[in-house]
Amino acid sequence: QVQLVESGGGLVQAGGSLRLSCAASGRTFSTYPMGWFRQAPGKERECVAAISRNGDSTYYADSAKGRFSISRGAAKNPVYLQMNSLKPEDTAVYYCAARVRSFVEVTRLREYDYWGQGTQVTVSS
Numbered sequence: 595q596v597q598l599v600e601s602g603g604g605l606v607q608a609g610g611s612l613r614l615s616c617a618a619s620g621r622t623f624s625t626y627p628m629g630w631f632r633q634a635p636g637k638e639r640e641c642v643a644a645i646s647r648n649g650d651s652t653y654y655a656d657s658a659k660g661r662f663s664i665s666r667g668a669a670k671n672p673v674y675l676q677m678n679s680l681k682p683e684d685t686a687v688y689y690c691a692a693r694v695r696s697f698v699e700v701t702r703l704r705e706y707d708y709w710g711q712g713t714q715v716t717v718s719s
Contacts, residue, residue, distance in 0.1 A: 596620035596708040598690050603713030606680055610717070614675040616690030616710060627697045629653075629706060630664060630675045632686035632715075639689070643675060644700035653700045657683075680717045687712040
């Protein structure tokens with residue numbers, strides 16, 4: 595079993611930055627591809643970034659390209675999401691997720707086996 599805990603959310607002004615962290619416990623976490631998702635009120639949960647087991651492959655949603663960066667820490671735990679140039683439309687609950695399958699179809703929610711409880715990110719204009 596894998597338990598995921600996100601941290602680093604908060605309130606920030608437009609143009610500011612936040613770094614989200616996802617810490618995990620449980621077996622073989624370091625071998626799992628990981629994703630960061632977000633869900634705004636009234637909207638579906640969407641993948642904003644994902645990273646492969648060893649960090650050599652990444653995915654970014656168009657809305658995140660050039661502003662967000664996903665990375666893995668030492669020993670591949672935790673996983674970070676650095677968010678720069680934040681916009682009000684980035685306001686959402688952000689979730690990290692882990693998957694057993696390989697790094698394919700990374701935007702599909704059902705491909706992920708473990709989820710964190712989420713951390714709120716609010717960007718004021």
